[in-house]
Amino acid sequence: MRSDCSLPLGTPAEFLAALPYLLGYHPHDAVALIGLRGHDLEFGACFDLPPPGLGAEVLRAGAAEIAVTIARQEPQAVVIVGYGPPQRITPMTMHLVEALRVVEVRVSDAIRVSDGRWWSYLCSEPRCCPPDGGLCLPPDSVIAARATYLGHVALPSRADLVTQVAAVEGQARQAMVAATERARGRFAGLLTDERAGRRIKQAGRLAVREVEKRYRAGAALTDDDVAWIGVLLVDRATEDYALDRCGADDWRISLWTDVLRRVEPVYVPAPACLLGFTAWRAGLGALARVAVNRALLAEPGHQLARMLDELLDHGISPGTVTRWAPE
Structure with missing residues (x-):
């Protein structure tokens, strides 16, 4: 999805529903970073999770490289979204938060998505970010329908993009x-x-x-x-x-x-x-x-x-x- 696509995104669930259309596919076992300028989604980048079992130093170095790449885009803020189980998403997400802080990129939020629910790492307010996770919107949500109507596609996975x-x-x-x-x-x-x-x-x-x-x-x-x-x-x-x-x-x-x-x-x-x-x-x-x-x-x-x-x-x-x- 191009950054000039106009979709009203008022909640985290709506933001997450639109994200696959920005990336072009539904991520799995990956971390996406979304650059924001004001209230606009300016760009999206998605990285596969590193293999399990890597040490903290390796993860930290990988996060630092990603942060430098993101900083070159000069976003006003970034949202990190990890797709997968906490034991794999949490370490990488926290390293990314720190690496982006080092290069002076503000992290607006860091979210984990798994099994139809989402959790925020940075917001502990129960009214907007419940501790047991918020529900993701269904595949046939208004956001998905609107994005499709505007001509944008979210393939099932990156593998489908390769097949394309x-x-x-x-x-x-x-x-x-x-x-x-x-x-x-x-x-x-x-x-x-x-x-x-x-x-x-x-x-x-x-x-x-x-x-x-x-x-x-x-x-x-x-x-x-x-x-x-x-x-x-x-x-x-x-x-x-x-x-x-x-x-x-x-x-x-x-x-x-x-x-x-x-x-x-x-x-x-x-x-x-x-x-x-x-x-x-x-x-x-x-x-x-x-x-x-x-x-x-x-x-x-x-x-x-x-x-x-x-x-x-x-x-x-x-x-x-x-x-x-x-x-």
Whole structure:
């Protein structure tokens, strides 16, 4: 969910009901940190819990790294929400509270959620934070319905988010294998003389504009369309051209998700980066992370993927980058 999505959140239960839509999925065994500016939810970050049995020093060091990342976003305050049993959530949450205090980030509240109830670590007022826990809102709450109506999605888990960008299989994959062979033959036809570079650049720009035009109009891409743009995006100039055109539009996220899922493995990095960059600009950090991870898995040394990975690791806000200009 983007930070500009307007939902009335008057209670902790309503806040918790909206949180999965900010993150894009329902967290499990994780700790989420929500940045606040005034009464607005400005950003959300979610981290898997470390393995059980780690010592306090390891947890403290991990919390310190997270706190530095959060501080770079310059929130006015942060709410910590841990999802899981107290024996795992409490130590990490308390280390995060202390680490955020060290970097001068105010913690508005720290909450644990488990089995349909929530507990506050920082508020002991029974009227708002009962000691036996407050009830979470049901999945079909007004908040959930409102978020869904506004076009936002909360997948069941992070694994489902990963599946959302996974490669197609079966007959769809077989069709893409054939289409990619045709695209490679078409690309070879551009390499006939010293003007090949210019032809590739022209073909790449034309293909980027064409797939954008189709998706903006709500039309589907054929296998040949996907294979052709996938092959052309290997050219750095074409990748840069597509990147420079990336906005935070929903249709762009759908476009690059579709291309990423359908291209052959060797062509994954570029569309994965384009999806990651578009999702980041749209405030969809979790989607950006899984897309960039796919790029790095396919090609660990891919320059743009490594730059985006560093950007996400450092918690850089889209608002701080006015124009992307990779070297």
